[in-house]
Amino acid sequence: MSPSGSPSQLSIGVVGSGGDGVVLLGELLARSAVLAGLHCYMDKVFGPQIRGGESSVSLRISQSQVLRSADELDVLLVLQWSDLARFHDVLSIAPDALVICSSEDDGDPQACGLPIGHRGPLLSLPLKQLALDHGRSKQARNMVLLGAASGLLDWYPQQLRAILERRMQRYDERSRENNLAAVAAGRDAVASWQGSGIPALPTSNGNADLELASGNELLSRAAIASGCRFMAGYPITPASEILEYMTRRLPQLGGTCIQAEDEIAAACLTIGAALGGVRSMSATSGPGMTLKSESIALSGMAGLPMVVVDVQRCGPSTGIPTRTEQADLNLALYGAHGDSPRIVLAAAHQADCADLATQAFELAGEASAPVILLSEQQIAQGLATVPRDLVPEPNGSVPGWPDTAIGADRQVQLTGLEHDDSGRPLSDAASHQANSLLRNARVNRALSRVPALYEGAAEGELGLLCFGSSYSICREAIELAGSRGVTAGMMCIRMLSPLDQAELRDWLRGYRHVVIVEMNYSGQLHDYLRSRLQLPELTMSLRRSGGRPWRLAEVEDFLVRHGLLPAGPPELQP
Amino acid sequence: MSQTIIKDRIPENELLMGGHLACPGCGGALAMRLVLKELGPKTIVVLPACCWSIIAGPYPQSSLKVPLYHTAFETGAAVASGIRAALDIQGQHDTNVIVWAGDGGTFDIGLQALSGAAERNEDFIYCCYDNEAYMNTGIQRSSATPWGAWTTTTPSKHPQATDKKDILAIMAAHRIPYAATASVSYPVDLVDKVKKAMSIRGTRFLHILAPCPPGWKFEDERAIDMGRMAVQSRVFPLVEVEHGTDWRFTMDPEHVPVQDYIRAQGRFRHLTDEQIGHISDAVDYRYEHLRDLAERSQAKV
Numbered sequence: 001m002s003p004s005g006s007p008s009q010l011s012i013g014v015v016g017s018g019g020d021g022v023v024l025l026g027e028l029l030a031r032s033a034v035l036a037g038l039h040c041y042m043d044k045v046f047g048p049q050i051r052g053g054e055s056s057v058s059l060r061i062s063q064s065q066v067l068r069s070a071d072e073l074d075v076l077l078v079l080q081w082s083d084l085a086r087f088h089d090v091l092s093i094a095p096d097a098l099v100i101c102s103s104e105d106d107g108d109p110q111a112c113g114l115p116i117g118h119r120g121p122l123l124s125l126p127l128k129q130l131a132l133d134h135g136r137s138k139q140a141r142n143m144v145l146l147g148a149a150s151g152l153l154d155w156y157p158q159q160l161r162a163i164l165e166r167r168m169q170r171y172d173e174r175s176r177e178n179n180l181a182a183v184a185a186g187r188d189a190v191a192s193w194q195g196s197g198i199p200a201l202p203t204s205n206g207n208a209d210l211e212l213a214s215g216n217e218l219l220s221r222a223a224i225a226s227g228c229r230f231m232a233g234y235p236i237t238p239a240s241e242i243l244e245y246m247t248r249r250l251p252q253l254g255g256t257c258i259q260a261e262d263e264i265a266a267a268c269l270t271i272g273a274a275l276g277g278v279r280s281m282s283a284t285s286g287p288g289m290t291l292k293s294e295s296i297a298l299s300g301m302a303g304l305p306m307v308v309v310d311v312q313r314c315g316p317s318t319g320i321p322t323r324t325e326q327a328d329l330n331l332a333l334y335g336a337h338g339d340s341p342r343i344v345l346a347a348a349h350q351a352d353c354a355d356l357a358t359q360a361f362e363l364a365g366e367a368s369a370p371v372i373l374l375s376e377q378q379i380a381q382g383l384a385t386v387p388r389d390l391v392p393e394p395n396g397s398v399p400g401w402p403d404t405a406i407g408a409d410r411q412v413q414l415t416g417l418e419h420d421d422s423g424r425p426l427s428d429a430a431s432h433q434a435n436s437l438l439r440n441a442r443v444n445r446a447l448s449r450v451p452a453l454y455e456g457a458a459e460g461e462l463g464l465l466c467f468g469s470s471y472s473i474c475r476e477a478i479e480l481a482g483s484r485g486v487t488a489g490m491m492c493i494r495m496l497s498p499l500d501q502a503e504l505r506d507w508l509r510g511y512r513h514v515v516i517v518e519m520n521y522s523g524q525l526h527d528y529l530r531s532r533l534q535l536p537e538l539t540m541s542l543r544r545s546g547g548r549p550w551r552l553a554e555v556e557d558f559l560v561r562h563g564l565l566p567a568g569p570p571e572l573q574p
Numbered sequence: 575m576s577q578t579i580i581k582d583r584i585p586e587n588e589l590l591m592g593g594h595l596a597c598p599g600c601g602g603a604l605a606m607r608l609v610l611k612e613l614g615p616k617t618i619v620v621l622p623a624c625c626w627s628i629i630a631g632p633y634p635q636s637s638l639k640v641p642l643y644h645t646a647f648e649t650g651a652a653v654a655s656g657i658r659a660a661l662d663i664q665g666q667h668d669t670n671v672i673v674w675a676g677d678g679g680t681f682d683i684g685l686q687a688l689s690g691a692a693e694r695n696e697d698f699i700y701c702c703y704d705n706e707a708y709m710n711t712g713i714q715r716s717s718a719t720p721w722g723a724w725t726t727t728t729p730s731k732h733p734q735a736t737d738k739k740d741i742l743a744i745m746a747a748h749r750i751p752y753a754a755t756a757s758v759s760y761p762v763d764l765v766d767k768v769k770k771a772m773s774i775r776g777t778r779f780l781h782i783l784a785p786c787p788p789g790w791k792f793e794d795e796r797a798i799d800m801g802r803m804a805v806q807s808r809v810f811p812l813v814e815v816e817h818g819t820d821w822r823f824t825m826d827p828e829h830v831p832v833q834d835y836i837r838a839q840g841r842f843r844h845l846t847d848e849q850i851g852h853i854s855d856a857v858d859y860r861y862e863h864l865r866d867l868a869e870r871s872q873a874k875v
Contacts, residue, residue, distance in 0.1 A: 019788070235678070235714035235727075243714065247727045259715055259727045262648060262683035287646065318623055318644065 006203045009062035011070035013091045016079030018055040021142035026057030033061040034212050035159035037204035042383040043069040045090050046322045054083040063205050067349045067472035071551045074199045077145050081107025088113040090548045096120040100148050102127040121197040125189050135182030143179050147186020152198055211388045215353040215379035216241040221391040222354035226361040227399040229255030230280035232269035237321040238377040239311040242283040263288035267295035274304045277405025279361055283309035286328050296370045297336035302414040305364035305401050309373045311380045314546045324378035325546025326468050327520035332372045339436050341443040344497040346374040348471035350384040354391050359450055365401050367442045376469045378549050450495035460487030462564050463511030467493045470517045473550035484566050501533050513564050514539045521545045583762050585611040594637035596629045599794035601784030602703045604758040612768040617670040622650035624676030625710040648683040650675045651691035654698045671698040677718035678708045681739050692748035695776045705786035713789045723841045730844035745779045746818040753779040754814035759801030763825050783810045791840025803835040808861045821867035832857050
């Protein structure tokens, strides 16, 4: 609780079937909170189907920056109980949560995942009937639910009205009226409700310059701002939004976006564009990354800049395409034949997608080598508040990659064969050795150009070491440790190759215990670091497969179990 | 066509059970149901990534009563070739091997494997259920997307600018023993083609149009109507071709204007009458070409 008596944060879950408008409902709530000056984070978790399948969002609003959804939901909005059953592993509901659901739903809440001891208020409303009566379509159930939830919670009324108006501009007059009538019907239906236990909202602390954006969107915008004018891709979840964004945006800027016939073609189109001197990129996920491996090696051998984004999902193979994981690290570091050095970056959160996309283009150009930018489903599709001016609008200047440009006036020979510095093929062992050294040196020039993220104490009992989205859980874990009297700090590596070993060694020296935190089964970061430097004896590995974001309770359990954190809060001082 | 005849000509057995995970009104689900009815239980299905990767459903809700192998996107025809070889080595020549691929896995990323298998005249039935875009990943265009259509990667400001790839002609050019188009809206014609394909050895190819309510933007209950109009408007003629040379129309129903088909779908909403006129001209041109092929084939006999 903040001094004013209002809570500092609140979390809301919405579940329903795809096509029910679950994401829209979540976004309207989120955007109005952002307009009211609050920070926000929103996870989207889908079933694998387009429509008819289950769909959920988990929304967390806060007075300070948040980079992951909450462990437990304070409010749950249910369009259909059976859809909650599919998210029992993702959505955890607080025992005193406010629940609003449909009275026309014959699903059994407890069997679908409502906690057995749930003691919070539970309102069931005839969502479908109200939607039909006032919104003229059962599709308006989400709007009825929005009205009910916003009415009960007194959800930033002025801002919600503004956001609704803005959204409704996309609709024709009739749909607009119907939707607004459905919202009003929901609000009226709860107006006379007398129960208690309605959670309070965090009050705004007036952050006027925030916007809500996904990692995929920020990455795309930053790529464009960095001069990227060519993109080739192939549909693959959860990277498709990058292709969709670039399809709309690049032609407006005189650029080109091509949806290729497969992943290999997309990679080679990107190489072709680099050869033409234009900053270019491709974006994919694990299975596509595997297909691109040969081209990544080609780019390294030919000495061409190439930016490839890998938005990781649960693998191997098709795996769980809509769920998050950090298991492509090995693929990014080593995925090609021969000695194939590359620069590997990993984004820690949504805003970091923009930062690293910018750096990726700079580094690719300087090193004339492939740059792999790792993102994750959670960051890529999840929405977070970022400063409105985070990504500059593209201005007139479009830096290319002039060193690589081939043209009528410039004869450049480039080849995947071993070659001399003029590009003439060679086939002797001594040149191969010398050139292998050169290729490594080109990549190593990027060393220490992308510093890690540090939080907490620089020296202490406990150090957490991670990459990618594990940043957000580690940040909360060291805060928790601090609150229990354990001095803790963290480091999130953003440039995984070339690896700044000196920087790592310095950091490792500061802590008695170090835990490497990563979301994959085999401990890919742990093994990689162990192969590169001597880790302290007391280094531990906290890891599990993906499928859902980290919960703070998992990290807490691990630390308590290993004696690195006292259980429960310390005794209150008199 | 009367009820009695449909009942007599379409087998009653069901190998696709209820509770599958297709969207309401999915043409792809109905296509699988009809094809399996004719093929029967002694069938192995090879499934590259597509909507059906999901539709079959997770354990314990799997809706298919035949063995199913989910494979990588670009590999349907290659894996099926391997399975066929292994069955043949073991003398199991009477087990059907089918590939069940979407348009992306057939027209785009799977075309190389399909061409290779067709060139070897591998003994399987390749079914492409065509919903004219990558629907499962959220409606991105494929090379089966028709000219003028909206998708998330061909937004209405610059919609699909090239014509749908003529996959039937590509397969016919491989001189495979049997290739045909079919539609879920003409179930007897579809089932007859499966039956005919089963009576032939070598590579057989069925191109089945599968209307998609969320992707094409029409009401769920109009899927059959949409498939019927595709055929009636001659946008999707029902033909078959043997050995790449003998072409034949299998149905030639009463003609409806292309406009009726196009205007019924939200994905074409941005098109002007003039643009629809362009589609109509292209449809007529292709139809005339098919009629020439069919007439020449007839003359040879």
